[in-house]
Amino acid sequence: MGQATVRVLYFGLVRNVVKEAEEDISLPAGATVRALVEILCRKHGEALRDALFTVEGTLTANTILLLDGTNVQYARGLDTEIGNDQALHILLTTTALAGG
């Protein structure tokens, strides 16, 4: 099976967990966003998993994953397949200020 290289870029509060701004990750061609995120969580520890996911394994409200600029929710979510040379942006935004 071939390999793909995907560039992962981190923005926002996730930088408190992952200290680097970006990194390249190799993974099998056709791998999903879910598989990539699992690799990242194993690499950077459970703190990353806790930041990105709820207890039921869904993304938290302030986690946005963009694959080449498009939110994966408009594709197949975490099951979206990643192509070679794509870029995954992990944005951990502040939950929109609220109250009232």
Place this chain on the structure above:
Amino acid sequence: MYESQSQPVKENVWIKSTCFMCWNTCGIRVNRVDGVIVKIEGQPDCPQNWGKTCAKGNAGFMSLYDPNRVLHPMRRTNPEKGFDIDPKWERISWEQAIEILTEKLKKIRADDPRKLVASTFDTRGQSGVFFAAWTAAFGTPNHWGGGAQYFCGNGFHPVTYLTHGTWFGEPDTRYCRYLMLFGTQNGSVSNHLPMDLAAKMADARMAGMKLIVVDPIGINAGSKAHEWVPIRPGTDAALALAMIDVLLNEEGLYDKEFLRKYTNGPYLIAADGHYLRDESSGKPLMWDAEAARARSFDDAAFGEIALEGRFTVNGKEHPTAFTLFKEHVRQYTPEKMAPVTTIAAETIRRLAKEFGAAAQIGGTIVIDGHELPFRPAAASWYRGATAHKHGMLTGLAIQFLNVVVGAIDVPGGHLGSNPVSNTAPLHWSPTPSADGLIIPQGYARRRKPPYPATKVKAPERFDLLDLCPVAPYGGPFFTEAILHPELFKLPYFPAMLIVCRSNLLMTCANADVMAESLKKIPFVVAFATELNETAEFADLLLPDTHYLERLDAIPNEPTEFVAAGQGPWYWMVRQPVVPPMGEARHWVEVLFELADRAGFRGDLYALLNGTLELKAPFAYKPEDKYSWDELADRWMKSWFGADRGLGWFKENGFIITGEKKIDEAYPRPFITPRLPLYLEYFIDAGNEVKKTADGLGIPWDTSDYQPLVAWKPCAAFEVKDDHDLIVVNFKLPFHSLSYTTHNALLAELSEKNPHAYSVLINTATARRKGIGTGDRIRLGTAEGYEAVGEALLTECIHPDVLGVAGCFGRKSEGLKLSRGKGIHFNGFLPHKLDRIDSLSAALDSCVRVKVSKVEPHGQARGAESRARALGQGRGSSRRI
């Protein structure tokens, strides 16, 4: 003889913008004559308010021209902070201010960005979205949301998230014919979309809708209702659950089809309270009455879903969740809840029967060719009911009134604020979790939904949300964590606070407690238009623009400030009508300049591109630097098209992108995710919180993490010694938080309105205590707080309650028109961990007081006149 020397008018224009005297973003048109604003009216065709404005909106320009405005950057030279302490301001330049801030922010960001705390209620539209992105790019999760996170939607927002899939909700007054309001004045210029709701409410009343207002205070909404039901504060859940008991267990009046299809009521429950799950798939099971066996809830082969009963699976008997719920509410009989609520049992029973009958269970209506369930009965609620310990359980109990009769997201019932959008520019719709329950999506999940629960861990943020997996926010916990950091084991302490449009000292809890917490933060930066109490504690005071001087793209968020139900989708703009006075600058623009100087502008743009889903060619490029106007323009063009940018919006005021389709207006019949009548996930969430808190030695109440809602008494329920009355706060339609009290026109209204600065007391209660209208009375709490005010006798208040309005008793030297007038209600409230609802972070906002007369009636007028001459109003407060 004087001769008029009028000059010819050179300019007389009307400019469309959006009000910001409260947060409801009414569309306004502002008349500017020769550079001066002379009048504000509503935009006639704006769907937000259809040409209407309230007194606050009309008076907006008076705060623009307030002679006490902060107009220049200032630095504090007196290190001592406190009320009535002169900061000894030194005027500095903006460049000096920016340099100070840049240096400090760079240092904090390099050390630990979490040491920056930000507090604002400027949280909607361009300012709010861009500020949230700024804090994320900086790296701090620490938002201190201010007063609105103490008392406001704590027990509302998480409930509408759970049951509608969105942040807000309102009754469908278009079709509702029986509306119960619990602790809210919907339709009386309070709560959200006040102009739109006032009009709809009036139309509904004309069409025959019966309005029942359940509230300890009966002025405003209560006085206009068909029936005002005075209730003991903090017992709304008791009333709601008693009504549900009548409906389920006496009348058999509940929507079985709705409960079967759209709730987790049919889910089978194991002995430990968790769902009974399929052994291989792990999915919750329901009972197929046709096949006489259990199946996964989403099994396509399901025959008839059993809503009630106990069923044997693998040799063990399991009830459905609804069976447990129905049995559970039996303890809340009208007879038992009558002494709790002080509402007669026959009244509770009658209200329940009326509500149930009005719901027309089984009825349908045809709208736009679609036959939909028709449930013209709704219960709605807000702060008055849920600003208590146990506020989340209270909100759930009231909403479950709507749930049991099927009045959720269908015509006539309680509607979520747009949980579904199938109309450009954005699309969203709730999806089911693995357990089949509602998960909000898209724009609707921009806040913190309570489900699924977030991970519990040792606190790393000062709002302690790491210990609050189901809370929407944690404002009151900020104060606790700042005052007692050792208790919560936080690994750092704040170094700087940036605050704007959040008067922490006045709109949170006791001002003395808030002052102590502010003093502990080494450096406070306040952006302000007025020199309010919090601004007086600043180290750096910077002049913010007034809303009539600023630009905010898209201030009306669709999940809160676009009406629910039928109607158009629309998006607005707030634009400057006059240039900023003095050296005022829009505070978020200043933050963006700081981002540029501190080196994180590119990250900021990337976050905004993702949050706003901006598309090429309008997405922000990290290598470019955009002005505030350009940021707005690109956002608008990305969403609405290249010919619908800022210029178009300034000309037109708002855009209508379409009329809601039937599945957007009334989504319930069209979506599959279920809502939780049984909060099964609370069990594990509570266990996780307990385990974590106990492990850290943090005293934390987890008793409300229970799957079945309940009424529980708050601290003020029992009479203590001679503290026999409960003091509560109530809203006036012409004031909003603390922001409006010193507006000249609104302050004048306060003088003329009998309720503003007075203490409302029930006529019979007052006479029993020898108190008459106009008497000076002292209110004192067991914790030692005292306030003196002028009594106003009225029939429109519960006999056991005193009413103190608004956010008065101002302390700031800079607020000449409101300083010392009225009573600062929040001063009554002890700020303690055990008075904060651990589920929703609501601070319990009622407290027992004893009341006594200060002096005879005849002397009061003289004393009051002297007090007025000294610039003191009809009330004063102090800690003894």
